[in-house]
Structures are given as structure tokens and as C-alpha cells.
Amino acid sequence: MPTILVIDDNPAVVTALETLFALHELDTVAAHTPDDGLARLARGDVDLVVQDMNFHADTTSGEEGIELFARIRAAHPDLPVILLTAWTHLESAVDLVRAGAADYLAKPWDDHKLMATVNNLIELSQARRELARRVQGERRRRHALEREYDLRGVVFADPASERVLSLACQVARSELPVLVTGPNGAGKERIAEIIHANSSVKDGPFVALNCGALPGELIEAELFGSEAGAYTGANKAREGKFEAADGGTLFLDEVGTLPPAGQVKLLRVLETGRFERLGGNRERQVKVRVLSATNADLPALIRAGQFREDLYYRLNAIELALPPLAERPDDIVPLAQHFLPPGKQLGDDAQRALLAHRWPGNVRELRNTVQRAALFARGATIAAADLGLPVQTAPPPHGADASTAAHDEPDRAAIEAALARAGGVLAQAASDLGLSRQALYRRLERLGIARP
The missing domain is CATH 3.40.50.2300 (Response regulator)
Structure with missing residues (x-):
């Protein structure tokens, strides 16, 4: 009462x-x-x-x-x-x-x-x-998480981020493979780093490979290494990522882009721990904790015959779904402040503009936006106009629609608009879209868009 x-x-x-x-x-x-x-x-x-x-x-x-x-x-x-x-x-x-x-x-x-x-x-x-009780409870849980685990300095304030981080720390001690899902630029590699930092192999190496950044014919050599003469330009033997990660963690980003031959060999090494270098016949064995990440709908790729179902279940013993930044609004301002150089601060209108934007490029887009604004802002306080964000005429979508929109890949119109804004500079266009340059190249080829 x-x-x-x-x-x-x-x-x-x-x-x-x-x-x-x-x-x-x-x-x-x-x-x-x-x-x-x-x-x-x-x-x-x-x-x-x-x-x-x-x-x-x-x-x-x-x-x-x-x-x-x-x-x-x-x-x-x-x-x-x-x-x-x-x-x-x-x-x-x-x-x-x-x-x-x-x-x-x-x-x-x-x-x-x-x-x-x-x-x-x-x-x-x-x-x-x-509200005060809820905020205090969230703050206590956040501080407890930071005290108990190594969060690698990650900046977060939203309950959705806290839940993902808490689950990541819980599964870190397990040896089971973990699949991190979420849109490009949301911070999936940071989650993988946190899992490694709190795992039983934390003293071993953490090796990351972006499977989408390499041509299909080089993926096997990157994963398993190659002997001299295995392919044109292979003048000497070199170890692959599995050997480099022996006794530690191997993080495979954009795992959904693996070609069929690479999927077969990855499945074998996950099952046996054994593999052969490209062009070699000596079997090698490693002990590696495998973490993977994707922004793709792997079940849809399985139905389309583009991804092996048995490999999916090998990689997906535990799934961590990282929401897009638009669904973690309490993270936006703390992250923006974290990205600012010393001596710069966000004005109230800039904070409102950041919260109103939909962030299709997620944390990567936020970082680029804030750092660009800090570079060009005339004073110590960054105003909304310095951010260069489009004016919002409607509130961001919520619920399932927001999630669907955030996870959709950029379509032809979005890519062409980004290229126009960037004056044809692919690196800038890729950054604005929250993609790597290699990922943008693949989308240009798939959509039939001529490179500038």
C-alpha cells in the first residue's frame, strides 16, 4: 500500500x-x-x-x-x-x-x-x-560481472548486452564450440575475445580469421597451412591458423562464407583434431577451442544446399545471439563517449541524435561517426550537426521488425547510395555499410554492380 x-x-x-x-x-x-x-x-x-x-x-x-x-x-x-x-x-x-x-x-x-x-x-x-530499483539492480549485476570475469574492457550499459556477456562468461569454461550470431559491426569478435579470456586455454593464443575476407581458393591454406609448391606463389611451407592456435582458441568470423571443400576439412578437424597441410601428406594434430561467428542465416543456407548441416551442429553446440546496436539503446551514448578522444564531449543535442539514429552499421558505424565528428568539430563539445546523421522522421522500428531490418544485408540501393556518398571510395563505402572491403567486393559481384 x-x-x-x-x-x-x-x-x-x-x-x-x-x-x-x-x-x-x-x-x-x-x-x-x-x-x-x-x-x-x-x-x-x-x-x-x-x-x-x-x-x-x-x-x-x-x-x-x-x-x-x-x-x-x-x-x-x-x-x-x-x-x-x-x-x-x-x-x-x-x-x-x-x-x-x-x-x-x-x-x-x-x-x-x-x-x-x-x-x-x-x-x-x-x-x-x-525504475531506480531496476537500475540499481542492473548496476550491481554489471559490477559483479566486471569483478568476476575479464571483460577485456568492453563498454556496455544495456541489459541486453549484459545478458550476452553473462552467458559468454558462463560458457567460457566449457570446451564446446560456440557460434556467435549477429549483424556486421555489432562486436562479435569482442565476444569471442571475452570467451577466450575466461576459458581454460586463456594462456594460449587467440587467433582470428575472417573467412569472408579471403578468396575461396586460399581459405584451406589459411586454415590448415601449405607446403612449398602447393599452389602458385607458395615458395615455402607455412603453418595455418589451426597450428597457430594450438593450445588456444581459433575464431572463425563469417564462417558461412566457407567454400564446400573448406567445410568438409573443417568438419574433419573438429571431429578428430587432425588435418593435413595443403599439398602435404603428413597428418598433424592440434587441440584448439573453436569459436565462430556469422551474420548469415545458416539454416537458410543449409536448406539452399550451401552449408553443411553436420558442420552447423558441430559449430553450434552453444549459440550466442548478439543483438544489433539499435536493440541495445543504453549502450549507444556510453560507447560514443568511449570513442571520443580526450578533451571532447557530446552535447545534449548530439546525444539525442545518436539515440534517434538506427545504426544499420552497428558499433562500427557509431565509432566511425563519433571519431569523424571529433575530427571536424570546431569546439570541445560535439553538436548534432557535427555527427552528419540523417534527420529521423519516424521512430526506429521495434520488436521483430527492428530485428529483421537490422539483420538484413544492405541491398542494391543502400550499396549504391553508400558508394555515391563516398565518391566511389570503396573503403569509405564499406565502412559506412558496416562491411569489410572484401565483403563489399563480394556483394558488388553478386549484385552485378560495377566497381568504381
Whole structure:
């Protein structure tokens, strides 16, 4: 039951208010002096204060009430306070409302008006208290996570990020393969680094390979190594990523782009730990924790015959789904501030613009946007105009639609627009789209778009 604290030196006023509030199923506690009222507030569990403005029979200035209100506001800045007095002073009322008082009512009061105000304020007060409890709980969990695990300095504040990080740390000690899914630029490699840093092989190497950044004919050589003469230009033997990661972790990004032959050999090494270098016949054995990531819909690729189902289940013993940045709004401003160089800060309008943008390129796009703004901003404070973001005419989509939109690959129109904005510079266009240059090359070829 909500609790109202009445601070008034007149017992008749206290009784009248207790009766009125009881009829509306509200609990009332009373204090007859300012000090008693402050002492009761210190014990907590008060949703609203109704306070008198004068506490001695020979005073009408309201100075006692002004002082009491100031002390309440200093100790409890979010607690709603209704001021109640038989001696109304318009200037004092205006000043106190500006200072944060919820309302200023004269005695005798109107029961209907008072209860309308009380009900609205209690609802707001309880919502604020619930939000404060939730935020405090999230902060405690976040700090506990940071104390218990090595998070590699990752910046996060959103509950969705906390859930993914918590799960990543839980599965880190397992030897099972982990598949990290999510859109380009969302931070999948950082999740893989955190898993490695908290695993039983954390003292071993962490080796990353972007499978989408290499031509198909070189993937096998990169994964398994090659002997001299194995292919044109192979003048000497070289070890592959599996050998380099022996005793540690191998992270395979964009694993959905592996060619069929590479998928077969990867499946074999996952099952046996054995492989042969390209062009060689000596079998080698390694012990490697394999983590992989993709922004592709692997089940759809399986149905299309482009990805092996048995390999999918080998890689996907545990799946961690990293949401797009648009679905982690509480991360946006902390990340943006993290990307700023020393001496630069975000203005309020810049923060609003960052929160309104949909971030199709996710964290990578946010980093590029903020660092570019810091470079060109004239002062220490970055304004919304410095960010160069399009003006939002509608709120970002929510729910499934938002998730679908965020995970969709850029279409022809988006790629052509990015190329136009970048003046044909592929590196800049790829960055704006949240892609690697190699990934952009593949999309240009697949869509039949001529390279600038």
C-alpha cells in the first residue's frame, strides 16, 4: 500500500487527511514537526509528502515550510512534495514549484483536487522507485560481472548486452564450440575475445580469421597451412591458423562464407583434431577451442544446399545471439563517449541524435561517426550537426521488425547510395555499410554492380 507522510502541527488537519487517504486505500504516517518528519523520511518507504508551511501559531510567513522543503529536496530529490497552508503567498508558491514542489494547495482544500494530485504523484513516484530499483539492480549485476570475469574492457550499459556477456562468461569454461550470431559491426569478435579470456586455454593464443575476407581458393591454406609448391606463389611451407592456435582458441568470423571443400576439412578437424597441410601428406594434430561467428542465416543456407548441416551442429553446440546496436539503446551514448578522444564531449543535442539514429552499421558505424565528428568539430563539445546523421522522421522500428531490418544485408540501393556518398571510395563505402572491403567486393559481384 502506498504511504503518505503528513507533516503538520495541527492534529485536526492530520486526522482529516488520514481519513481522506484511508478512504482511497492509502496509508498515512504523521509527523508534527519538521525534524520529526525528516527523521521519518530517513527510514524510507514513503511515496509522497504533504507538508504544512507554518509550524507555530504566531507565524504566517511560510519560512519554516520553505526551509523544510529545501531539506527534503536535498535529501530526497525525487520525492514528490505537496505544500499545504492556510496562508497562501503567490510568489512563494511560484518559487517553490520552480524548485521542484509538486503542488501548492490552500486550506481548506478541495478533496477531489487533492486526491487527483495525490494519485498522479504516487503513480509517478512508484514508477520512479521501481525504475531506480531496476537500475540499481542492473548496476550491481554489471559490477559483479566486471569483478568476476575479464571483460577485456568492453563498454556496455544495456541489459541486453549484459545478458550476452553473462552467458559468454558462463560458457567460457566449457570446451564446446560456440557460434556467435549477429549483424556486421555489432562486436562479435569482442565476444569471442571475452570467451577466450575466461576459458581454460586463456594462456594460449587467440587467433582470428575472417573467412569472408579471403578468396575461396586460399581459405584451406589459411586454415590448415601449405607446403612449398602447393599452389602458385607458395615458395615455402607455412603453418595455418589451426597450428597457430594450438593450445588456444581459433575464431572463425563469417564462417558461412566457407567454400564446400573448406567445410568438409573443417568438419574433419573438429571431429578428430587432425588435418593435413595443403599439398602435404603428413597428418598433424592440434587441440584448439573453436569459436565462430556469422551474420548469415545458416539454416537458410543449409536448406539452399550451401552449408553443411553436420558442420552447423558441430559449430553450434552453444549459440550466442548478439543483438544489433539499435536493440541495445543504453549502450549507444556510453560507447560514443568511449570513442571520443580526450578533451571532447557530446552535447545534449548530439546525444539525442545518436539515440534517434538506427545504426544499420552497428558499433562500427557509431565509432566511425563519433571519431569523424571529433575530427571536424570546431569546439570541445560535439553538436548534432557535427555527427552528419540523417534527420529521423519516424521512430526506429521495434520488436521483430527492428530485428529483421537490422539483420538484413544492405541491398542494391543502400550499396549504391553508400558508394555515391563516398565518391566511389570503396573503403569509405564499406565502412559506412558496416562491411569489410572484401565483403563489399563480394556483394558488388553478386549484385552485378560495377566497381568504381
